[in-house]
Amino acid sequence: MGELIMEFSWSAIQSIQSLETSRAGRFQPEWRPILLGYFGLTPGMRVLEVGCGPGTLAPYLAAGVNPGTVTAVDLDKEFIQYAEDKAHREGHTGIRYLVANAYHLPFADGLFDAAVSYTGIGILQQPRQAIREMVRVVRPGGSIAVAEAVTGQTGILFKGVDALGRQESYPGAHQYWELKDRLHHALAQKPLGLGDPDWPPEAIWGLMAEEGVINLRINAWGYVDADDDSRHPSRMARIRDNGARELELVRLVRSDPQWKNIFQVKEWDELVRLIEARQNWLVDHAAFDWEAGLSIVMAGTQGL
Ligand SMILES: C[S@@+](CC[C@H](N)C(=O)[O-])C[C@H]1O[C@@H](n2cnc3c(N)ncnc32)[C@H](O)[C@@H]1O
Structure with a gap:
């Protein structure tokens, strides 16, 4: 070796x-x-x-x-x-x-x-x-x-649950999922x-x-961790934490030179903006969030 x-x-x-x-x-x-x-x-x-x-x-x-x-x-x-x-x-x-x-x-x-x-x-x-x-x-x-x-994303078992996210209806939801799919597709081709x-x-x-x-x-x-799950009373904090983690990942990928060609700069900025918008929407529509x-x-x- x-x-x-x-x-x-x-x-x-x-x-x-x-x-x-x-x-x-x-x-x-x-x-x-x-x-x-x-x-x-x-x-x-x-x-x-x-x-x-x-x-x-x-x-x-x-x-x-x-x-x-x-x-x-x-x-x-x-x-x-x-x-x-x-x-x-x-x-x-x-x-x-x-x-x-x-x-x-x-x-x-x-x-x-x-x-x-x-x-x-x-x-x-x-x-x-x-x-x-x-x-x-x-x-x-x-x-x-x-x-x-x-x-x-890495699990095959939760594909069905992943699909739930597509029901979200905040402004920009469609674009959020499109950018996120592109990012995950790129990550899958060439992992971190x-x-x-x-x-x-x-x-x-x-x-x-x-x-x-x-x-x-x-x-x-x-x-x-779902809306009616009494094990996690601090759901709002959790929703924000999930959003923060997603931002963390996106910022990490964006700062790595090998990824700079996945998106144009304005698409990265848009993705970050949409993650924040989504997070706020989820806090107001908690029934839609789950982990x-x-x-x-x-x-x-x-x-x-
Ligand atoms: C995904 S984190 C998991 C941390 C912890 N087990 C948890 O679940 O909260 C992976 C951990 O492996 C550690 N790690 C990576 N390479 C390592 C190595 N060669 N020897 C020991 N730890 C390592 C990282 O520093 C990191 O803390």
């Missing part, structure tokens, strides 16, 4: 706030036993989380494996600093955050009872190397789990350089099998 590439800084492309708000709805306290079961985690385990971001999942896991511990690593220093500060502020115990590269984990073989990652593997250019490392640092018989989102095209998220379980994970099972971790997501949780046992 050639030189291992360092990934770029994730906090430059997705804000802490956007990660935190999008995860808040997915990790509800009452669902914890189910997710821990899917991950193969039980109380007392020493767990490693790879690609932990700003600490969106580690405290949720730590509370479930108590008196066990969670060691959470990420390449992005800013995320780790934020996660550490938050743990201190909120009094989380049983978590250790560390800046580390998933491709070269700074741990001895078999040190952990389990290694997990939530949307931290599918974005890597060398997912195999990261999974190999997770397998290496977990003891034989321990748990290995990778969860990846297969949602919205995330992930390995040979191993899309939904196929990573095959990679896990090749790297020595046995007894593999797949579960779905889904959520729907549906599905993650697949691929988990098994260290079988080497």
Whole structure:
């Protein structure tokens, strides 16, 4: 294998706030036993989380494996600093955050009872190397789990739900969807350089099998945030957050030189304006907004 590439800084492309708000709805306290079961985690385990971001999942896991511990690593220093500060502020115990590269984990073989990652593997250019490392640092018989989102634009399962958006009727809605479709079409032709095209998220379980994970099972971790969903009383804030995330993505793509030819400058400006207009319209017509997501949780046992 050639030189291992360092990934770029994730906090430059997705804000802490956007990660935190999008995860808040997915990790509800009452669902914890189910997710821990899917991950193969039980109380007392020493767990490693790879690609932990700003600490969106580690405290949720730590509370479930108590008196066990969670060691959470990420390449992005800013995320780790934020996660550490938050743990201190909120009094989380049983978590250790560390800046580390998933491709070269700074741990001895078999040190952990389990290694997990939530949307931290599918974005890597060398997912195999990261999974190999997770397998290496977990003891034989321990748990290995990778969860990846297969949602919205990337998901085949939610095509029907995607079509709902076409019912929107604010001024410019038609043009918004036309520009958005063109953008997504262009992104699909030439992705942002995330992930390995040979191993899309939904196929990573095959990679896990090749790297020595046995007894593999797949579960779905889904959520729907709809108008009549009492789990999310702060819907207006959420609608605004979704809009803000969309703006973030569009601005990111626009600032990358490889994308400058997708649209003319005035079309980019129009798309940004329409996203803002749509967001305001959604706040006034909340019945039309929804967020549906599905993650697949691929988990098994260290079988080497
Ligand atoms: C989509 S974010 C997910 C973050 C977190 N798991 C969550 O769901 O909120 C992907 C994370 O992988 C991290 N990452 C990217 N390359 C990495 C590497 N080589 N080693 C460790 N972490 C990496 C990024 O910094 C980022 O925090």
